Amino acid sequence: MENKSVVIQMQPSPNNEGRSLIQNKKKWTSIFNRNSEWRGKIWIYGSAIVVILSVIAITLFLTVQGLRSFVVDHINVIDFITGTEWYPDRAENPSYGALPFIFGSLTVTILAAILAAPFAIGSALFMTELAPKWGQKVLQPVIEILVGIPSVVYGFIGLSVIVPFMRTHVGGSGFSLLSGALVVGVMILPTITSISADAVRAVSHDLRQASYALGATKWQTIYRVVIPAAKSTLLTAIVLGMARAFGEALAVQMVIGNARNLPNAISDPSATLTTIITLSMGHSTTGSVLNDVLWSLGLVLLIISYGFILLIRFISRRGQIS
Template sequence: MIVKNGESSLDHKTVNRRLIKENVSYRTFLSRNSENRGKILIFICASLIMAATMSITLFLTLQGIRSFTVDGLNPIKFLTGIHWNPESHQHASYGALPFIFGSFTVTILAALIAAPIGIGSALFMTEIAKTWGQKMLQPVIEILVGIPSVVYGLIGLSVIVPFIRSQFGGLGFGMLAAAIVVGIMILPTVASLAADAIKSVPDEWRQASYALGATKWQTIYKVVIPAALPSLLTAVVLGMARAFGEALAVQMVIGNAKVLPHSLIEPAATLTTMITLSMGHTTDGSVLNDALWSLGLILLIMTYIFIILIRFLSKRGRLS
């Protein structure tokens, strides 16, 4: 029997109705044996999340462009200017480049610290000392994830800043201290995601490698790492996204100078530290307040770029 799309041959026949769907009506829509109750509940949860994301984006965009539309700041000058001097009455200037530069430098340096150590410890945990690694290293990493960022900041303030001061001179506050603190902070994220990535490499490839006379190290760097590479990159980028958004710990060790620093050990600032430091002292609708919203908008855009990057990397990782 040929049934055309959207039609049913059972419509006009007197047949046993037991196996045939009832017509949807107001009475049966929410009945106990209908699937619709569960579907609606789940749909509400999903739409809440979407609504939250969309409204945050929309709100931040509207607030963030006020400084350009209402206060008349030049967007190019805002992004490229190196002087941040909102207090001056005659020559108030809003150049966000030092903070953008600070955020990127701290993030990249933190990734440079966290990526090799994180991936290395993930390899140790999954490939070299399996039982010991799972028993000891995994809990240690979980504890590291759970430590509040203010504690990392305190340790940075009392250990890393004095160390840099004694080794390189200067105040010790700066992007180097911030990068080390944030690098240690994102280390567990990178390590546990990298460990998952390495664990998901099929064992048959390792078997094949060993059977072809590869040593353990050859198996790791010729087979396991290339196979896990897209996921490993995702782990690093996710860690970088975390580093980019970190405010508190960075604020405690970076020195918070609103200038373009000349070296890694001079006080500097990032987008996040500027927002947390200044937001409390501004009034709604003031130019400074709007400019800080614009910094927030830059952060949001960067987060989106990180997410797109992660999606791109994980899509590329799926092998045909």
């Protein structure tokens, strides 16, 4: 009984007339209303679709194009990956061995990480553990500016400073794997530093306090408590730096010497996947075997990049569990 009376009393008052609490069923017409939720959603979902489509398109098209040399030109995949002879333009018996480039790419990447990681993590520790104030005031802008410097500028400086230096002090032409690794190492320094600094900052203060309370020195605390606690993110930082080093094209191309053979020493000129693509892609005609093989190199580049992404995921997932 009471309920009924409530319902009757609760007729909308004049000032709220026309407002209906029940939703309008004809939703799609509201696209034309500029305030409508629908319009917004079209934008939003459209953008999300563009992101997905670009990833799928890149992967798909590069794969299809990259497989041409194996499917259409009948180059043996194993020979391609393990062959050391790159003579695609030889009229008789051309040979498409990509191993020197794969080797070059991986060596430059690993060398660059070895060169950069200690300095990067050291700097990260400095700006978080030793002198946060200086870190914030000096090192933070330094990192931001270093990240911002375009890679061709790194390449240019490598060409005009590091290459002559190597020539006089190490010997040879100065164009070498080592020069490439040095240039890229400097390039990835800020990347690794800033992520490492975030990792170290994220370590809880209680852990440090506990360590100091046990009479540990600052270094012991860093070494035994802070670094182990931040380990997985530090690793992620290094791998991210390596991924960037691996994908760098022009800066490396300017200093590495672009030799087509497997190098005997790190002071020898060499080439990487990116540099050979950079150099040859423009000259090759679409549909030629050389062009197809370059796309295959691109596919290798893509696959290894995906490898880095998976590796990063693996590391951070393991970090979360432990």
